Each structure stands twice: as C-alpha cells, then as structure tokens.
Amino acid sequence: MERSRNGSVVGLEDPQCVDRSPELPPQVSHRTLWGSLTALLLLVFIAGSALGVLGIKRNKPQSVLQVVRITLQGQSGSPVNQSVVVDERNQIVTYYVTSHSNHTSVVLFDLKNGLICYKPENQGSCFLRQMDVSDLENGHLLFNMSKHKVNQFWLPGNETQRHREFVGILGGHPVDAQTLEEPLQTLCQHHPIYWARKVDGPGKQRLIYFCIDICFPSNICVSVCFYYLPE
Template sequence: MEGCWNCSATGTEDSQCTDGAPAQSPHFPHRAVWGSLTAVLLVVVIALSVTGQVGFRQPKPQVVRITVPDQTGVLVNQSALVDKHNDVVTYSVTSHNNHTSTVLFDIKHGLICYKPDNQQTCFLRKMERSDYENVNTLLDESKQVSQLWLKGNETQRQIEFLGVLGGQHVNASTLQEPLQTLCLHSSIYWTRRADGPGKQRLIYFCIDICFPSNICVSVCFYYLPE
C-alpha cells in the first residue's frame, strides 16, 4: 500500500492521507445484532404458539352420566369422569343412603382403585380383560354423548367378590398419579378375586358399577383370614 505525505512549508508537520478518502472510525455492527435478536424472538414466538396449540388441543376430561334402574325399578344415577389424555376413568357411585364411593380405572398402569365414602381406605386390584373391555366402551361412548340411559330389561347384572389381603399394606408414595392423590392419608390394601366370602365371613360392603355396554357389576368386599 502506498502512502502520501502532505508537507507544510516549514517541513515540520507531516500528516498521512488515504488517497483522498476520508478517514473512517470503527462502528459497532448494529444491524447484525438487531437481526440476530429479531430471529431469536421469532423462534421464541413460534415455539410458544406451537406449545399453546398443543396444550389447547389436549382433550379435557368429560363427565358422562349413567342412569339405570336397579332390580326394584328405582333409578340409580352414576357419573364417570373420562380423562382420555391420561387414560383414566373415575366413577362416582352414590348409594341409596347418599354415600358416594369412588372407583378409579387407571388404564395406563392397569389398576382399579375402590375408595368407599367416609373411610380412609383404598382397595387395589389389577385390571383384567373384561375390565378393559368395559372401560373402553365408556371411552368410545363419551365421544358422542354425555348422558346414558340403560334399559333395565336389557342390562346384564353380575356380582363379583374381592377378598381383602389385610396383611399386605401399600405405601401411597409407591403409587403413580392419580392413585397417589386419591389414596393420600389412607390405608391401602391389595385385593384378589374370590368365589365368595363363605358362611363364616361377612360381606364388608358392595359397590355397583354400570357400563354403557348394559353390564352392571356389583363388587363386594370382605376380609380374608390373616
């Protein structure tokens, strides 16, 4: 690069020039910074929009009311909270003496939890094939209706006995949600299907559950010998 020199008359002052072009001072690259910030903000806005849309599209739990006459012709009302996103169906069963029990079907973990009203007790049972079939009918029906009326002359009724394994306590902290919240501060027991309590054992309590497939199951509990 070739420099030029401008000398004064006295020859005592020298100044460097740049081919007639004015000297430029360095500037901070504002355009590059603002462009980067704009791109980052655009990515954040898009991410928030996508997240909001995904959360908005998640189906909300739906309440399905089931009305069916009992064996004496009296109408029995039940309600089922269907949470398709978490694969959970929660029944609220009200008895004739206005006691409401909770029956929770945790499809994801394959468990059923029975929690009678006015008792700090939960009873667990593993889901079987028939349980999955009954709950799936409710999942399918809930897409179309929120009120189901079952005909008494077309409803199949059955009874099943569950023996309570009193010596096998379950710690609530070992359970997954929503069972952990439902059974918090409660005594938790495993149960197993049995033929019946026998003459020497008394039935503890019964819960009637009706499904949209015109099947009503009366689940009766009793304690097995220790």
C-alpha cells in the same frame, strides 16, 4: 525552540506545554467489550428460554374430560344415577356411585396401568387390584361412547344382567402411595391403600363388609363385595 525567562530552553514536545488526553490500556477496553457481549448473550439466552417454556405450556395438549351419566332402574323400581368421568388422553375412567344414604363411592379404572382403585364411602381406605379382560372391555366401551359424544345412557331394567363379584382385601399388604401415578395419589391421599384380588367367595366364616354397585353401558351391573382375607 523557545527560551524561557530564566534562560532555560523549552521544547515544543515538553509535557508542560502540550495537553494530552489519557488513553485506556488495550487490555481494559478488550475486557469491557467482552463483558458487554457476555451480558448481551446471557439476556438473549434467558429471553429465549422463557419464550420456549411458554411455547411448551401453550402447545401442551389439555386433557378433555367428558361426563357420561348412566341411568338405570334399581331393584326397588326407582331410578339410579351414576356419573362417569372419561379422560381419554390419560386412559382414565372414574365412576361416582351415590348410595341411597347420599354417600358417594369412587371407582377409578386406570387402563394405562391396568389397575382398578376402589374408594368406598365411609371406609377411610382405598383398595387396589389388577384388571382382567372384562374390565378392559368395559373401559374401552366408555371411551367409544365419549368419541361419539354420548352424555346420557339408559339401562332398561328388564334387559340388564346383574351379578356379584367378591374381592378379598389383603390387609397385611399396604401399598406405598408414592409408587402410584396420578390421579391415584390424589384420590387416596391421606388414606391407607391395600392390595385386593378377585376370589370365589368369602366362605361361611368370613363376613362381607360392604358392596359397591357399578353398571356399565353393556347392560351389565356388577355388585362388588369386599371382605378381608385371612393373612
């Protein structure tokens, strides 16, 4: 004990004489610790997610497209060229048929869904029909050619079989493009799509509007002719 000037007794533990550093309450330090751990875990989660997405994109198999050119002798004796794009992974075969007027029609074979989509030149519409057995066989034949890396195929005129098919268009049965998968949506975007089916013939009272000639590596050329069926 010490006596002050005014006679009062001052203890060693008096707060005026002992300098104490302030201490944080236990709940404040615990809250800070948990907040730091939460932020650290959140950063680790975000970084892991980003790396996972990049890994998925990097490991995703890319579709390999192969172009096969089919050359044949036309009925007039001049060579006719058709380009075929084979997408084996997505089971898509796309024909690009160029006419003598330098306009191109597109015929897409979707073997996975069993559909054929026709986009004729200067028609402003697409036509969809179900595949049959011969369509599947021709599509798989092109897949086999792509496996053997065949880029050019020549069809001799004297060995090529030619025949005509008639396809009737159901103009009153439009197809909702949203129900179709890619690449059909991209092919027919901003164009109306109608169902069609194979028929025996147009009859005398119906007119054929257009035809598309398609040649397959099996030495078969098909002239597909379209007309509108009565509704």
